[in-house]
Amino acid sequence: MNFAETFKFVIDLVSVFLLALGIKGLSKVRSAREANQLAAFAMLLAVVGLLINSAITIGISFNAFIWIILGSAIGGLLGLVTAQRVPMTAMPETVALFNGCGGMSSLLVAIAVSLFPDGMAYGDSQRGLVEIISIVVSVFVGAITFSGSIIAMAKLQGWLSTPIWTQSKIRHLVNIIFAVFSLVGAFELLITGQSGLWLLVFGSGLLGIGVTLPIGGADMPVVISLLNSYSGVAASAAGFVVGSQLLIVAGAMVGAAGLILTQVMCNGMNRSLVSVLFGGALGDSNTSLGSGDSEYLNITNCSVEECALTLETAERVVVVPGYGLAVAQAQHTLREVTRVLESGGIEVNYAIHPVAGRMPGHMNVLLAEADVPYEQLKEMDTINPEFPATDVVLVLGANDVVNPQAKNDSSSPLYGMPVLDVHEARTVFVIKRGMSAGYSGIKNDLFEMANTSMVFGDAKKVLGDLLVELKELGVGRKL
Amino acid sequence: MSFLSEALWVLLLGSLLGLELIGKVPPTLHTPLMSGANAISGITMLAALTLIIKSGDQLPLLVMGSIALGFALFNVIGGFLVTDRMLAMFSRKSSNGRGNR
DSSP states (O other): OOHHHHHHHHHHHHHHHHHHHHHHHTTSTTTHHHHHHHHHHHHHHHHHHHHHHHHHHTOOOHHHHHHHHHHHHHHHHHHHHHHHHSOGGGHHHHHHHHHHHHHHHHHHHHHHHHHOOTTOSSOTTTOSHHHHHHHHHHHHHHHHHHHHHHHHHHHHHTSOOOOGGGGSTHHHHHHHHHHHHHHHHHHHHHHHSSTTHHHHHHHHHHHHHHHHTTSOGGGHHHHHHHHHHHHHHHHHHHHHHHTOHHHHHHHHHHHHHHHHHHHHHHHHHTOOHHHHHHSOOSOOTTTOTTTTGGGOOOOOBOOHHHHHHHHHHOSEEEEEEOHHHHHHTOHHHHHHHHHHHHHTTOEEEEEEOTTOTTSTTHHHHHHHHTTOOGGGEEEHHHHGGGGGGOSEEEEESOOGGGOTHHHHOTTSTTTTOOOOOGGGSSEEEEEESSSOOOTTOOOOGGGGSTTEEEEESOHHHHHHHHHHHHHHHTTTOOO | OHHHHHHHHHHHHHHHHHHHHHSSOOGGGHHHHHHHHHHHHGGGHHHHHHHHHTTTTOHHHHHHHHHHHHHHHHHHHHHHHHHHHHHHHHHGGGTTTOOOO
């Protein structure tokens, strides 16, 4: 091993070590930010190591240098602008977009190596099956990651709805056809080493679309997490293609991490990965607006004034934020309301269901953005025993996560899903746009309970009105 | 086949490491973690770089490598920055109320 190789080897080892430390550190609130910066540094180190090693050993031509600068400048700049501009509520689709681009990158590398097999990592003696297999894997996973992520992003942005035909059995047939195309392409590529590439590219790309398109908005975060895992696998496969162990390790770590996270999300929703991927949308929250009106009989409707009056006399209030709050972007208005309540001597806590918002932890991010103290965010297991001693619960755009059916009715599809026991509180106000069903499309028994009142309206508007009412009542005015 | 067998060991150990590292994360951090892990998966930029460097100045390889590099860097830079933005909001409270978004 000469100097350049040793140098590269040491840098790679240090980078992998720092990347692992980074991922580890991201799992603790205190160290998370530093860990993220550490991981970014590790990445920079790996790039510098590669550049220096290449410059010493084989040299970097002027042309190569120019194209490196060009690609980095455009991609980096777009990333910079996107990261700064994007609102916090759009985080899931942003992650999806970034993820898709990562997949695209692995895909392009594999295509390029496949089309122009000269001069890549393996010596002539070792080129062959290994390289072709890794190209096949990289193309397959990369294409699925790219097309799937873009579809996921478009659906979360509301640019795409779920086409009706994708809810029928036809979609399985269509996907099987795409899968067969990819498989045929893959085998052709394996045998000939050249043709079959485009069949594989388009087959797997279409498969990514076909699998992602039928999945409803609620399950989308799970899919993004899974695709995130795939992009790690794609990077790992690209590592095999260009012969970089650093890439293989880092990709494998991300792939494994993504899988664990996906499992956590599935557990939180009481759904199996299989049913998320192949079960289709249970009830798309966009398409079922108002469809459940007739099912509810004993709804107590209530005005914002009444809600404010009840809040005024409360001592302990728990807020249950959900998807609706995120959609209405009402977290800042909510924070103003709770500030008024707190200055009136009322204890306010936030009950965070593991899958509240659009991704696990997304709600925490949104509330942190609105300056809610971290200590007031209570996880489900902490807050559940406290509901009987709670005067008022405000349910803001959450539905399935507060459905008592999950505990009481063993025939319900929700049965067994962990929920927040808000119905044990003295009074529950459910702020909601209408009587539409939640993600699951299942009727919520909570709405018909005697201690529940419904306040209809957009979360942001209702909270704004509530703020005015509370101020008129003089809550929180220090005398 | 020495690279292959070594690489397969690396793949196995890397996967196991990934499983262990993520094991115990509070739900609060799942979104930032996903975003951070996503940024790390942009490490595929190394593959794009290798492609350009070893292109032997063939124009198609240079162009494809450059585009791949652009996509990867979009993922990396955007991913790390967005993660930092999210995490900055968690630490804002401890740093006497000031902080940037």
